[in-house]
Amino acid sequence: MSSIILEARDIRYRYPRGMEAVCGISFHIRKKEKIALVGPNGAGKSTLLMMFNGMIRPDSGLMLFDNRPVQYDTPSLRVLRKRVGFVLQNPDRQIIAPTVYQDVAFGPTNLEYNEPEIRETVTRALRYVGLEGFERRPPHQLSGGEKKRVAIAGVLAMDPDVLVFDEPTSGLDPSGSEDIMELLDELNQEGKTIIISTHDVELAYPWADRAILMLGGKILREDIPEVAFGNPESVRRAHLSVPMLLELHMELQKRGFLLQGKKPRTVLDMMRCIETLFEKPGLSPKQGKITVCNVDTDNHEDLLKWLSLQQGVSVGAMGTRAKQHAENSRIALDFTYGVIDKCILKALLGEDSLILTTESMVRRVSQRVDAYGKESGIIIPVQPLNSVTQATEDKKGCRS
Amino acid sequence: MFEELLEDIAQKNGLREVNTYLKLIAGLGAILLCLLSTSYIPPLFIAAVLTGATLFMARVDLRTYAELFILPLWFAVMSVAGIILITGGNDIFWQWNILPDFSLSVTRESINQGVFVFCRVIGGMSALCFISLTTPMTDIFIALRQCRIPEAVIDLMMIIYRTIFILMDQVIQIYHAQVMRLGYSGYRESVQSFATLCGAAFIASWDSGDDLIRAMDARCYNGKFALLGESRPVEFIPGLTVVFFLVSSSLVVILSGNVTLI
Numbered sequence: 013m014s015s016i017i018l019e020a021r022d023i024r025y026r027y028p029r030g031m032e033a034v035c036g037i038s039f040h041i042r043k044k045e046k047i048a049l050v051g052p053n054g055a056g057k058s059t060l061l062m063m064f065n066g067m068i069r070p071d072s073g074l075m076l077f078d079n080r081p082v083q084y085d086t087p088s089l090r091v092l093r094k095r096v097g098f099v100l101q102n103p104d105r106q107i108i109a110p111t112v113y114q115d116v117a118f119g120p121t122n123l124e125y126n127e128p129e130i131r132e133t134v135t136r137a138l139r140y141v142g143l144e145g146f147e148r149r150p151p152h153q154l155s156g157g158e159k160k161r162v163a164i165a166g167v168l169a170m171d172p173d174v175l176v177f178d179e180p181t182s183g184l185d186p187s188g189s190e191d192i193m194e195l196l197d198e199l200n201q202e203g204k205t206i207i208i209s210t211h212d213v214e215l216a217y218p219w220a221d222r223a224i225l226m227l228g229g230k231i232l233r234e235d236i237p238e239v240a241f242g243n244p245e246s247v248r249r250a251h252l253s254v255p256m257l258l259e260l261h262m263e264l265q266k267r268g269f270l271l272q273g274k275k276p277r278t279v280l281d282m283m284r285c286i287e288t289l290f291e292k293p294g295l296s297p298k299q300g301k302i303t304v305c306n307v308d309t310d311n312h313e314d315l316l317k318w319l320s321l322q323q324g325v326s327v328g329a330m331g332t333r334a335k336q337h338a339e340n341s342r343i344a345l346d347f348t349y350g351v352i353d354k355c356i357l358k359a360l361l362g363e364d365s366l367i368l369t370t371e372s373m374v375r376r377v378s379q380r381v382d383a384y385g386k387e388s389g390i391i392i393p394v395q396p397l398n399s400v401t402q403a404t405e406d407k408k409g410c411r412s
Numbered sequence: 413m414f415e416e417l418l419e420d421i422a423q424k425n426g427l428r429e430v431n432t433y434l435k436l437i438a439g440l441g442a443i444l445l446c447l448l449s450t451s452y453i454p455p456l457f458i459a460a461v462l463t464g465a466t467l468f469m470a471r472v473d474l475r476t477y478a479e480l481f482i483l484p485l486w487f488a489v490m491s492v493a494g495i496i497l498i499t500g501g502n503d504i505f506w507q508w509n510i511l512p513d514f515s516l517s518v519t520r521e522s523i524n525q526g527v528f529v530f531c532r533v534i535g536g537m538s539a540l541c542f543i544s545l546t547t548p549m550t551d552i553f554i555a556l557r558q559c560r561i562p563e564a565v566i567d568l569m570m571i572i573y574r575t576i577f578i579l580m581d582q583v584i585q586i587y588h589a590q591v592m593r594l595g596y597s598g599y600r601e602s603v604q605s606f607a608t609l610c611g612a613a614f615i616a617s618w619d620s621g622d623d624l625i626r627a628m629d630a631r632c633y634n635g636k637f638a639l640l641g642e643s644r645p646v647e648f649i650p651g652l653t654v655v656f657f658l659v660s661s662s663l664v665v666i667l668s669g670n671v672t673l674i
Contacts, residue, residue, distance in 0.1 A: 117638035
């Protein structure tokens with residue numbers, strides 16, 4: 013287990029002339045965890061989030077960052093705010109500068125980076141969120157999703173260890189929210205601790221490592237999502253709803269079906285539950301292959317050539333840059349979110365698939381497929397694209 | 413209400429990539445020449461060239477340009493009418509004695525003066541339109557900083573620039589909400605709704621001011637606003653065009669001398 017990065021010990025906070033917003037909360041967050049703070053409106057989620065980077069000082073109790081109590085003098089707060097990045101719910105409230113470039117450069121400038129460094133961090137942050145070429149655009153001309161990305165890039169440019177998001181998907185369309193959630197996954201994969209607040213249960217359930225249910229300024233329940241959302245009583249008290257898959261699982265159990273393994277968090281898990289139930293593991297005798305293409309390093313020509321040879325292969329893209337790459341080379345995408353799971357589902361049906369992704373997420377694919385293999389005993393082959401294309405080149409060489 | 417803002421047109425205009433100073437020099441130089449000229453011809457020449465540049469080089473929509481031009485033109489027409497009737501002269505064309513000691517007259521001098529003022533207005537307007545439709549504020553900030561305008565002033569300008577659009581959005585939303593509930597159906601309602609709109613906008617801007625400080629704090633603000641991107645280099649052909657325009661306009665100013673209409 014990794015070490016604790018954020019900790020709260022019995023913190024309380026009352027708004028001036030208002031009600032108590034946070035009444036005695038204690039919890040801890042470990043490095044590289046994905047935490048979802050879930051609760052109804054007015055549960056104190058936002059207030060609690062604001063304490064993570066010292067925007068609000070608790071009336072009593074102790075906040076610890078990296079095992080040291082948070083100090084509230086200006087220099088210490090600067091250090092804390094560099095390490096804990098905060099993305100507000102409304103990007104219009106977060107974007108300060110008249111152009112995208114200036115806004116993303118705001119943090120680095122105030123951290124006194126020199127000019128080439130600023131340019132580099134801004135370019136990197138914009139590239140990360142997929143907004144290259146937007147440098148000179150004024151924010152009021154961007155769409156909601158793009159504004160959100162600018163806000164995230166502005167925080168990423170400061171290279172924080174912990175990222176706090178207040179309602180990251182509010183006001184976005186479903187595909188926009190999926191994109192943002194995927195971006196959060198990518199960031200987490202690179203070692204950042206991510207904390208989000210939301211009241212969207214379906215969103216938090218498959219994503220989070222741990223869920224914290226809040227109600228009336230108190231923690232109602234804190235556990236892995238299957239357990240936290242698995243108790244209808246506490247979910248009802250928190251004015252939330254049980255995630256659809258979990259409810260389905262519970263209903264099946266109530267009807268006397270003996271479901272094996274852990275509770276399902278994704279459609280893939282659910283399919284496995286159902287298939288073991290009917291003792292029909294895998295619908296096809298032969299599993300399909302998953303090919304992984306790293307858009308950062310793999311040869312673009314090879315990819316197109318390979319795609320033209322493979323008829324009927326499903327293509328999914330993971331990460332903003334991969335999606336942009338696909339769009340630029342006019343590759344039609346079958347999946348744009350939950351890509352790995354959907355490709356595993358395809359493989360179980362005996363169909364091949366291709367995943368376009370970026371450097372940091374390549375490992376994630378094999379990890380997820382291996383984890384599935386261990387659970388189910390079904391081995392699905394995963395191969396990098398360059399090895400496949402090289403093999404075909406070699407074959408051609410032999411023939412000639 | 414506010415369908416398309418000037419700033420949005422400027423961000424997309426055909427001359428966006430031309431060096432900011434060139435555009436500013438062309439525009440400001442044109443205004444200066446309009447003021448220096450003693451004849452009505454040079455301002456008309458400048459107006460024709462700059463309107464052509466705005467319409468064909470910057471590819472601004474003719475309708476938008478005409479709408480932009482007509483509003484101030486009304487003011488010009490009214491003031492010029494005043495000038496023509498009040499300015500005195502020797503060569504009287506028409507006279508009306510309203511009162512024993514007060515009469516309105518149209519003279520050769522007054523007509524010349526009126527036409528001269530009117531042409532100057534058109535020339536200056538077209539130069540201002542040229543600047544505002546081809547040079548976005550964001551580029552002007554860069555130029556201002558390079559001209560050593562105090563940082564605090566520019567920072568304030570940038571924050572104001574950013575918040576104007578947010579405030580504008582909110583005002584539009586409130587306005588629509590009022591229209592939907594028949595807030596502007598009569599004179600009384602209009603006055604009342606407009607007052608509420610102003611109040612709500614004030615509170616909203618106060619709120620966003622608080623939020624702005626919080627957002628800046630959260631990103632380690634210590635008095636520095638981000639550096640601006642660099643401006644584009646002066647290219648040969650655009651540079652030559654501006655020089656040619658200013659030289660030819662100056663020539664027109666000199667050659668036209670004191671030529672008057674009648």
